[in-house]
Amino acid sequence: MDLPLVVGVDGSEPSLRAVDWAADEAALRGVPLRLVYASLWERYEGDSLAEDLTDDLDGRTEQVTAEAVVRVAARRAALRHPDVEVSTDVLPEEPESALVREGRNACALVLGHRGRSGLVEMLLGSVGLSVAAHADCPVIVLRGGHDNRVRAGVHGRVVVGVGDKGTDSAALRFAVREARLRGATLEAVRAWRCPAHETTDHPLLVGEPARLHELQAAETLERALEDVPAELELRRRTAEGPARGVLLAASHEADLLVVGARRTPGHIGLQLGRVAHAVLHHAACPVAVVPERP
Missing domain, CATH: 3.40.50.620 (HUPs)
Structure with a gap:
């Protein structure tokens, strides 16, 4: 059943x-x-x-x-x-x-x-x-100004934040299913940041640390998406900035935003994380929070 x-x-x-x-x-x-x-x-x-x-x-x-x-x-x-x-x-x-x-x-x-x-x-x-x-x-x-309808979304897009779980991500699997049900594009987003201590004042090296982090984000994204069905329309995107800010911006052009939330056995308090907490409060579209097991 x-x-x-x-x-x-x-x-x-x-x-x-x-x-x-x-x-x-x-x-x-x-x-x-x-x-x-x-x-x-x-x-x-x-x-x-x-x-x-x-x-x-x-x-x-x-x-x-x-x-x-x-x-x-x-x-x-x-x-x-x-x-x-x-x-x-x-x-x-x-x-x-x-x-x-x-x-x-x-x-x-x-x-x-x-x-x-x-x-x-x-x-x-x-x-x-x-x-x-x-x-x-x-x-x-x-959340947001959703039109009460699932199939005929305004943007035709499901956005998922890609973390470090890779192909084992429950949030990614959920997002794939939702995009297929709706006949929507799946946009997978990986945020990245360059730590301040890695910057350099040498004019020949300006931008190299940032480029390295961007390439690592792209590689992580590719690995996570390797099992996504070929028939699904898929967009890959890396973006510099804190994950919660990147996903909040993406929510303005999405019909559903999917994020994962780690669950720790035996933990009593809220198990959301800063990203899920932020998008639940401020996203411009419906938000799906999907439990991620260790």
Whole structure:
């Protein structure tokens, strides 16, 4: 049986837009869609509800049940893709722990970039950050001005940051699959920097240390991509600068940005790294964080 694609919903507009996107993704993958509402509170009171929920409740927004949240989300997914199997669940617990546990039996987790917390829109909330840092499966956070669609992306491009894992990179394998599903170009990016202590003032040697690091980056990129299917349209690119800055710039012309996050057995704190942390907060497109095992 195929593992489901799990979406965390909370009644906010970003979470329902995540349902749209995930329904497309589930249809492409041919997997079930599972919609989960996780909260210690049975009812929500506030004014940050999605329009669909307000309509469902005839304009009454003072009290919203968890069942109403998942009912509206399921109806929205079914209208978008009637052929996708949809299931729902309400879990009376903290969303961080519930979604991480759900990820153990999911092909991926999908989250809106911001829920009903009232946080600044540019920053990812604590739930998304914690889930991305601890989940055993890829976590896709729908940042930026995505158009709620997977197949017909604006740019037709999936960007992946290439680290030191080479052909053993789970993030690269994930990016290859996503690009193939979408019929998109895969752009593999390797960032490089020339340490300040390697520079020289000799006029005949200016630029040589930098050129060496650039060549090493290109060689690393080639080795990592040697098993990419020949039929996939592939772009290779090296860029000077910190990896997080290079990838943030690339996100402005991508429909999906894929990065790896190292997982260390026995480690309790956040396991993201600076690059994944930065793109989750500031990328201009959806971000997939893929766990990398030692």
